[in-house]
Amino acid sequence: xxxxxxxxxxxxxxxxxxxxxxxxxxxxxxxxxxxxxxxxxxxxxxxxxxxxxxxxxxxxxxxxxxxxxxxxxxxxxxxxxxxxxxxxxxxxxxxxxxxxxxxxxxxxxxxxxxxxxxxxxxxxxxxxxxxxxxxxxxxxxxxxxxxxxxxxxxxxxxxxxxxxxxxxxxxxxxxxxxxxxxxxxxxxxxxxxxxxxxxxxxxxxxxxx
Numbered sequence: 001x002x003x004x005x006x007x008x009x010x011x012x013x014x015x016x017x018x019x020x021x022x023x024x025x026x027x028x029x030x031x032x033x034x035x036x037x038x039x040x041x042x043x044x045x046x047x048x049x050x051x052x053x054x055x056x057x058x059x060x061x062x063x064x065x066x067x068x069x070x071x072x073x074x075x076x077x078x079x080x081x082x083x084x085x086x087x088x089x090x091x092x093x094x095x096x097x098x099x100x101x102x103x104x105x106x107x108x109x110x111x112x113x114x115x116x117x118x119x120x121x122x123x124x125x126x127x128x129x130x131x132x133x134x135x136x137x138x139x140x141x142x143x144x145x146x147x148x149x150x151x152x153x154x155x156x157x158x159x160x161x162x163x164x165x166x167x168x169x170x171x172x173x174x175x176x177x178x179x180x181x182x183x184x185x186x187x188x189x190x191x192x193x194x195x196x197x198x199x200x201x202x203x204x205x206x207x208x209x
Contacts, residue, residue, distance in 0.1 A: 022151065023204035024142060026164060026187045027057060028194035031098050032081040033068055033122065034091040039131075043068065043124040050084035058143060059182055060085070069123040070094075074103030076123075092120055092135045095192040099137060109136040110176060138190060141176040142207075143183035152207055155179065162187060162205040170197035172205075 040048055043066075050064040066082045070092065077098060091114065099106045099118065106118035118135035121128055142162070149155060156179035163171045175187065187205055197203075 022207075023165065024152075024162060024187050024207055025185060026162075026189060026199060026203045026205050028199055029093065029138065029188045029190055030081060031070075031077070031092075031094045031191070032083050033070075033093075034083055034087045034089075036088065036090055037086045039090050039122070039129050040066075040086060043122060043127050043129055045126065050082060050086060052084065056083070057184055057186055059184060066124075070102060071121040071123050071128075072102045072104060075101055077102065089114060090122075090129070090131050090134045091117075092122075092131060093138045093190075094135060095190045096137050097192055099135070104135050106135045106137050108139050110139050110141060110178075111136075138188070139174075139176060140172055140187065140189045140193060141178050142185075142187045144177060144179050144185055145181055145183055146179055148183075148185045149177065149179045154207075154209075161208045163208070164197040164199065164203065164205050166200065166203050167198040168196070 040050060050066060052062045053065045055062050062084045064082045064084045068080050068082055070077045070080055091111065093111065094106065102120065104118040104120060107116045109115065114133055114136065117133045119132045120135050122131050144152070154160060154177045156177060158177045159174050160177060161171055161173050162175050163169055172189070172193070
């Protein structure tokens with residue numbers, strides 16, 4: 001019996017039990033903006049590109065040196081992070097607290113789903129970008145590789161429960177599994193959720209079905 005066959009058996013056993021004892025690392029995701037190449041050039045100048053400041057936990061993604069201000073008729077939030085690399089659509093990911101501060105009605109969607117997304121102005125030192133239908137509150141989710149998915153006995157798009165192993169344990173329902181060979185294992189929650197469960201560095205969660 002090879003390793004893959006053993007993994008498959010373990011995954012099936014765990015799935016039948018309904019709980020996976022292996023911990024899932026949990027990371028909090030602060031408010032941030034994803035930009036298209038066109039938006040980067042409008043905000044930071046012709047030919048401008050996002051400049052890497054440091055890598056993020058997901059392979060290929062990085063925090064850039066650039067920062068933006070979010071502005072609405074009701075308020076503003078300055079010094080908002082811009083993440084790279086550039087994407088096919090502008091997307092602004094905020095917490096529900098941020099949205100209420102700015103007076104934005106935004107849906108809880110998976111990243112990449114801009115259905116019914118809210119709108120905001122993105123302001124740099126040189127320009128203003130009207131980011132219509134770009135604002136979402138990111139639904140919590142777990143990034144996994146195919147091997148991780150087999151280990152935990154789950155599949156792409158599946159909804160699971162995750163109990164945060166923290167000082168204030170909270171169980172998150174309807175957590176979406178996202179599987180891709182280029183991912184690194186991590187559950188992502190926003191700052192509202194992180195504060196609710198008293199998340200700390202290296203916190204983990206227990207997955208159940």
